[in-house]
Amino acid sequence: QKEVEQNSGPLSVPEGAIASLNCTYSDRGSQSFFWYRQYSGKSPELIMSIYSNGDKEDGRFTAQLNKASQYVSLLIRDSQPSDSATYLCAVNPSGGGADGLTFGKGTHLIIQP
Amino acid sequence: NAGVTQTPKFRILKIGQSMTLQCTQDMNHNYMYWYRQDPGMGLKLIYYSVGAGITDKGEVPNGYNVSRSTTEDFPLRLELAAPSQTSVYFCASSWTDGGANVLTFGAGSRLTVL
Numbered sequence: 080q081k082e083v084e085q086n087s088g089p090l091s092v093p094e095g096a097i098a099s100l101n102c103t104y105s106d107r108g109s110q111s112f113f114w115y116r117q118y119s120g121k122s123p124e125l126i127m128s129i130y131s132n133g134d135k136e137d138g139r140f141t142a143q144l145n146k147a148s149q150y151v152s153l154l155i156r157d158s159q160p161s162d163s164a165t166y167l168c169a170v171n172p173s174g175g176g177a178d179g180l181t182f183g184k185g186t187h188l189i190i191q192p
Numbered sequence: 193n194a195g196v197t198q199t200p201k202f203r204i205l206k207i208g209q210s211m212t213l214q215c216t217q218d219m220n221h222n223y224m225y226w227y228r229q230d231p232g233m234g235l236k237l238i239y240y241s242v243g244a245g246i247t248d249k250g251e252v253p254n255g256y257n258v259s260r261s262t263t264e265d266f267p268l269r270l271e272l273a274a275p276s277q278t279s280v281y282f283c284a285s286s287w288t289d290g291g292a293n294v295l296t297f298g299a300g301s302r303l304t305v306l
Contacts, residue, residue: 122298
């Protein structure tokens with residue numbers, strides 16, 4: 080069974096610091112990786128996608144991918160209280176991906192003012 | 193452009209009742225999905241569709257049925273509701289970004305079975 084693993088947290092980070100969220104996946108053939116943010120009682124919203132090894136930056140967010148280690152991470156710089164949410168790592172499994180994404184259980188991030 | 197619209201937002205069912213969760217998207221996406229999310233858990237795929245007239249089972253299809261008569265609509269049917277179906281249900285549609293499926297979610301439907 081293809082799995083995506085995340086530390087459920089909560090991860091508590093002071094305002095202004097860097098929050099680091101990690102994810103590992105079991106399907107070595109996976110090609111596409113996503114980070115979704117989910118506020119309590121709301122639906123997931125896409126914040127980052129990454130398809131190649133290395134780093135991808137978008138504003139305060141940086142996604143990092145290491146396919147050899149089957150590891151994806153998300154860094155949030157200058158963390159704000161509004162970043163407090165659950166962050167879901169999602170992976171497009173190998174074999175096409177028409178059957179959607181496989182999600183981790185999410186990491187609950189708390190930014191302390 | 194409303195995106196993905198789900199109705200109802202909340203529903204309470206009695207054990208054994210049936211209902212349909214509605215999902216409509218106006219983005220002309222071919223791929224649509226139904227996920228459920230239980231507290232502290234990730235999203236589990238129930239059913240998906242790659243186009244009108246084509247549906248397939250996901251990871252947790254038991255107790256559910258779907259249909260896809262149009263590109264826009266992808267309703268989820270619950271027959272003989274059970275307490276184990278108490279969950280938040282999310283419908284999603286996807287577009288491709290360089291070959292990858294990127295999902296956009298509806299606001300969710302919170303279902304309680306008593």
